[in-house]
Amino acid sequence: MNYKKEVFVEHIKNAGVVGAGGAGFPTHVKVDAKADYVILNAAECEPLLRVDQQLIDLYADEIIEGLSIITKVVGAKKAFIGIKGKHSAVISNLSKKIEGKNKIEIFQLEDFYPAGDEQILVYEITKRVVPEASIPLKVGCIVINVETVLNIFNSLNEIPVTHTFVTIAGEVDKPSTFKLPIGITIREALELAGIKDGEDLSIIEGGPMMGDLILDWEKPITKTTKGLIALKSDSYIINKKRINEDQALRMSKAACLQCRMCTDMCPRYLLGHKMYPHLTMRKSNYDRKGTQGAEIAYLCSECAVCELYACPAGLSPRLINIHYKKKLNENGEKYISSNEEPHAKHLMDYRKVPVKRLISRLGLDNYDVDAPLYDIDYKPKVVNIPLKQHIGRASIPIVEIGQNVIKGELIGDIPKDSLGAKVHSSIDGKVVQISDVITIEGI
Template sequence: MDLIQSIREAGIVGAGGAGFPTHVKLASKAEYVILNGAECEPLLRVDQQLIVKFAEQIIEGLEKVAELVEAKKVYIGIKAKHKEEALFLKEKLKGNSIVELFELDDFYPAGDEQALVNEVTKRVVPEAGIPLKVGCIVTNVETVLNIMESLSGKAVTHTYLTITGKVSKPITLKLPIGITYREAVEIAGIKDTRGLVFIDGGPMMGKIKTNFDEPITKTTKGIIVLDEDHYLIRKKSMSTTMALKQSKAACLQCRMCTELCPRYLLGHNMQPHLMMRMSNYDHDNLNKAETASLCCECSVCELYACPAGLSPRLINIHYKQKLSEKGKRYAPSKVTFETLTSRDYRKIPVKRLIVKLGLKEYDVKAPMEEVEYFPQRVKISLKQHIGAPSVPVVEVGQRVSQGELIGEIPEKAMGARVHSSISGVVKEISNYIEIESI
């Protein structure tokens, strides 16, 4: 079986982002492959530990990916502050002419794939484009590990994630896909979730969740538990209606949201202050709003840049949705782009960002532990990826084994397969497949 086929059959998607199907991404040719080990979101500790624990498998996986896409070079991007990990990798890479370590500064968002491409290659991904446009393929640490597992016939049934925040035992674990967030946080010492909410992912781009009984997915990389009245939770809970009202009342057009916008600094025409201005004075003129489509929703404008504590991110999302409803797509005005000369001086220091977010007390280690967890029931989503939801290939009452296919990619659609994370009996099928252990 060839590599692409094994990746497809294993249901591998990007483990650190939106879940782009990996067999689709690696069907192209590229000059460079970049391993995204930056893990720029504060408090998350998955990649920096995986890259050491499974260094040999990951390096071998990168070599196989490079051969597949005919890349001439592979770069492993990790932050220079991880000195022990960097020294360890340098030792492992001695004599390797294909794979090279690239040490990154400690800034946010170093893990944004467009920022990472520029750091490593000095190339700028075009507006509304992907790294492949400049000869690069960016992949995640756990994704490469899953690729190596697929060569042994193992499907994606578990995910690595950091559980941190207001927990007694910050920890990084490998857990079955489909267990609840409640089960996960109990392992970290939380028995009573009253008065608590959590962020699925990092504090900047992660989504607030209030229902601890929802299931984790292939792309769950972090659970950050916080008090429901924490500053960050209140800020991220703001409605679009409130954001629009605050903008009209308090936006001074100081341009700080634009001056610190990572995409603007790459030379893109992403100017959040103009969206704020339009929301105040020309609300319905979508012809002036098309650049909102370039927003990557990194939250720099909302959680770091704005001196008035406003939410340009929500304004951008508001106009992105309106543009989508009207079928309007942004058309880049040029082909090549250059970073602003000020970019190097406007990178967001992560330590300063952590203080700004009110998370300093939670900036602690979350060591990886081997925990054998056998859930009584899992609820596995048929859509854990970009593209079409998977189609069930099992029936209620059917017995399935761990790793068995339960959801197939629809014909002529982009998607990813879904497999059972436990052995059991199928109890219910909807947008999820519920399986009870036997």
């Protein structure tokens, strides 16, 4: 189908599509561009997550159609499907589906972490290096996650984002992937996978590497929730996730060897960026006050290779970078790039972190199993839909308490002239409360 760019962008905007695989950047802004390449990010490199690799198989026609349309609209010469070579059955299915579509090519990735980091993915496929503190578009690439492309396809058929796909894995009897209504609680989602009390369990939202420890199980599922990993509360990763910035700073001062393994293994350093986590550690150890010299923290992708794989002393350069990013932000200080063109280090290929080895290092071997996607059509009694599930400003409620809404109805709009995303009801029901979330009771 042929779409004018304004029409295409408007459909996506109206459906409230945001990047489902990351921080939730509004997709109508991302695709309102011209690019050489569109890259479908199907790498799904976080251990245990099983969303994209199933969606791209189950919804192959919709995703390929969506990808073709995006490629045409942004004027790209080619679209690449970046998927790990280990998914051979999926690749074989996709290969048949793209026969005759000479603008779409499958690029098979090795099984390493973080293959799904969009800057790494761009380099792997195009050998272009995204400049420091910049985005793939700077080198002519648009990178879009699998679920996001499915949502784009749906938006062209007037279907807004009301649900999200979530893998529930780890200490569960039946690791599963579900399509869940936005606004149900994490507790409800866990119950669907058989976790009832979970007294000795802790939950990570996202993958084990970049995900956060969830302290409040009543928190709602949002458009960007991809995974809930249940682990024993005394497990290695949960203990690491419990470390706060103050503890990380104290441990760094006591134990950092300045061996620079964190730097040598850092994917952004290997990409040629001036990212030297051992220097940020040194700065925090000997000159904690002030931020001069810590500006490179802005270049950190928070991938956690340094703290969960590289550091022999078990320290947390990632957390120290987060600490400095906050301080720099508070002071309004920016990273000033030298504008030198970065060149990937030739050692990059030899320093990729194999996912199998990473899983062993994290103590997750027993949980590295399938998590099949079940279509459960879950009907919650109530949903709490956040007005901010995306990068940008929170949506403005456009419904009133007592108003009946239907699934897919617009309930929150983008503030005028702002970056944001629209929000829709995920169930048929009645609005009972409005704050920073809209509470809807099912009818």
